[in-house]
Amino acid sequence: MxxxxxxxxxxxxxxxxxxxxxxxxxxxxxxxxxxxLPLDPKPRICSGSRSGSRLFLRLRRFAQSRT
Known part of the structure; x- marks a missing residue:
């Protein structure tokens, strides 16, 4: 072209x-x-694993402390 x-x-x-x-x-x-991307058939954060739940709680606490 x-x-x-x-x-x-x-x-x-x-x-x-x-x-x-x-x-x-x-x-x-x-x-x-x-x-x-990892080829893990089940996502770790959404499957209710402890590390994913802890991460979510820390992020939520951090976001609440910033407001």
């Missing part, structure tokens, strides 16, 4: 290439972030 746009307007062609590069970067970051 770059050669066709360059005939019309070189600035537009470079903007198109830059946008496509930015799109590829955003997609790559999204894929890496999804793949970096």
């Amino acid at each position: 770059f050669p066709y746009l360059r005939r019309y307007n070189e600035t537009l062609a470079l903007g198109h290439v830059l946008f496509r590069f930015l799109e590829a970067v955003v997609i790559t970051v999204g894929i890496i972030s999804v793949l970096s």
